[in-house]
Amino acid sequence: MSTGLKLYFLSLGRITCDTNALVALMTRATSLDPHPVCKFEPFPVCAAYIETPGAKLLWGTGLRADCFTGGEPESTKINIPISRDDNESLEHQLSLCGVSPEEIDYVIMSHLHHDHAGRINLFKNAKIVVQRREMERARAETQINPMGTYLKADIDIDANWTLIDGDLDLLPGVKLLFVPGHADGQQCLQLELDNLGTALLTSDACYTSINWGPPMRPPGVLDDSRSYFSSLRRLHAIAEETNATVFFGHDMAQFDTLRKAPAFYD
Numbered sequence: 001m002s003t004g005l006k007l008y009f010l011s012l013g014r015i016t017c018d019t020n021a022l023v024a025l026m027t028r029a030t031s032l033d034p035h036p037v038c039k040f041e042p043f044p045v046c047a048a049y050i051e052t053p054g055a056k057l058l059w060g061t062g063l064r065a066d067c068f069t070g071g072e073p074e075s076t077k078i079n080i081p082i083s084r085d086d087n088e089s090l091e092h093q094l095s096l097c098g099v100s101p102e103e104i105d106y107v108i109m110s111h112l113h114h115d116h117a118g119r120i121n122l123f124k125n126a127k128i129v130v131q132r133r134e135m136e137r138a139r140a141e142t143q144i145n146p147m148g149t150y151l152k153a154d155i156d157i158d159a160n161w162t163l164i165d166g167d168l169d170l171l172p173g174v175k176l177l178f179v180p181g182h183a184d185g186q187q188c189l190q191l192e193l194d195n196l197g198t199a200l201l202t203s204d205a206c207y208t209s210i211n212w213g214p215p216m217r218p219p220g221v222l223d224d225s226r227s228y229f230s231s232l233r234r235l236h237a238i239a240e241e242t243n244a245t246v247f248f249g250h251d252m253a254q255f256d257t258l259r260k261a262p263a264f265y266d
């Protein structure tokens with residue numbers, strides 16, 4: 001059955017950091033190499049716009065606009081500096097797809113970390129779909145630290161929050177998979193495209209192809225390692241069963257090769 005979906009990848013900038021944050025123990029000292037040199041490399045900040053015959057969806061919103069104008073915490077400037085080109089604002093990227101923020105029906109949040117949840121208040125007419133556990137975690141965490149991995153300013157907003165519990169068949173060909181581990185309420189997006197077939201958008205349930213494996217490797221940022229690996233095993237099983245194309249959350253090498261808006265997958 002045809003779904004008529006179109007999948008556009010949106011480029012929203014880069015974060016540069018120690019590669020051990022993406023893959024734990026990427027730089028490992030050994031007896032042969034007792035002082036290995038750590039690498040400080042960029043990874044992409046991205047989102048995806050999905051057009052269905054009946055609705056317009058956005059998968060993630062990237063970083064807050066003020067992160068690009070010096071509004072980020074000092075520790076961020078030192079540890080994970082952020083950059084983007086002029087054409088990498090969310091508004092511009094959506095305009096390349098021929099859509100405005102007001103037209104978006106659903107904003108689906110893979111989780112609420114600051115590099116994914118920065119522009120939710122731009123989408124006045126959309127349902128903001130997030131796992132209830134993720135919202136509870138983000139609210140609790142930002143009570144203690146308003147500017148940590150979650151930013152209080154991102155979530156303390158008047159939005160049409162739509163809280164869900166577990167997997168959800170949202171629309172024909174659009175399924176949300178609850179895959180906790182990296183974040184308490186992490187979810188992935190499974191799409192059925194007419195030509196490409198099944199697409200799995202892992203977001204931070206799997207940062208890069210190195211984390212995917214084999215062997216599977218943990219990221220440096222992890223809420224719960226047991227659920228992380230059981231979620232990743234589940235994604236492997238789905239990918240194998242459906243012969244899916246897997247799109248990782250922060251893989252620069254893969255992102256460089258993808259079609260990006262205005263080009264799309266169908």
Ligand SMILES: [Zn+2]
Pocket residue numbers: 111113182183204
């Ligand atoms: Zn994350």
